[in-house]
Amino acid sequence: MALIEINDLSYRYPTGDDFSLKNINLKIEKGEFVAVIGANGSGKTTLCNAIRGFVPMFYKGDYFGKVLIDGEDITNFSMGELAVKIGYIFQNPFNQISYIKETVFDEIAFGLENLGLPKQEILDRIERIIAQLGIEALKDKNPFELSGGQQQRVALASILVMEPEILVIDEPTSQLDPLGTDQVFDIINLIKQSGKTVILVEHKTNLLARYADKVVVMDKGQIKMYGTAHEVLSNPELEEYGVVMPTYARLGLKLKETFGTDTVPITVEEAEELLRRIRKGAVK
Secondary structure, eight states: OSSSSEEEEEEEEETTTSEEEEEEEEEEETOOEEEEEEETSHHHHHHHHHHHHHHHTOOOOOOEEEEEEEEEEGGGGGGGHHHHHHHEEOOGGGTTTOOSSSHHHHHHHHHHHTOOOOHHHHEEEEEEEEHHHGGGTTSOOOOSSSSSHHHHHHHHHHTTTTTTTTTEEOOOOTOHHHHHHHHHHHHHHHHHHTTOEEEOOOOOHHHHHHHOOOEEEEEEEEEEEEEEEHHHTTTGGGGGTTOOOHHHHHHHHHHHHHHHSSSSOOOOHHHHHHHHHHHTOOOO
């Protein structure tokens, strides 16, 4: 049984003229890293809100179909139960961090204190997550003093410390420079390696090519493509849906036209291997 199963899901916001999600069917297995891509307004964030229960439990409107977590309809959970089970990382860390705490350490502790956990367990969890994310140097700083990348790492820590089974992450690098982006993806990769299920909305396909297991392509509220990262990100039809192919996939398509190669790389490592085969005359 899939950890997350979406069956015939359609949804329209109360003020919407058209459905934001249309006949969505999707299965996500435990421990998978699934990327969701598509043009602005394609339904990516609405899909995330459906997975975490905000649609239809917070955002009302016309809702048809089902979202199941561990075989249980999400509408059978309370919002509090879902918040413990599913962690959500906002696009902007300003929406995640409370800013009512004076230090990063206290900010990370905030959610655990609300759960009423024993003090020692709170301390142990915080120390563990701070070490895992490599933010020891930040723990005594005020969150207002941090860079955008540092704030996003703190936002991730504040959710990870709650130990959710599923993480839904909505464009966490959209406001970050390349260094901050790489740092966030390193953390997301650590999360994946720990066995958690990750659903990531992101438009930087070069990075998704390196880390994602599966990719969902959305357009006008529908799933247009779904498969392994290699299957989807090497497909030139991507660009019909407002998605830029990874750099090495575009290179691979040109090599395929020129040399008749049988594969399209999506990462630098795959591209280097393909070029070695071309030089040796072993492209098929």
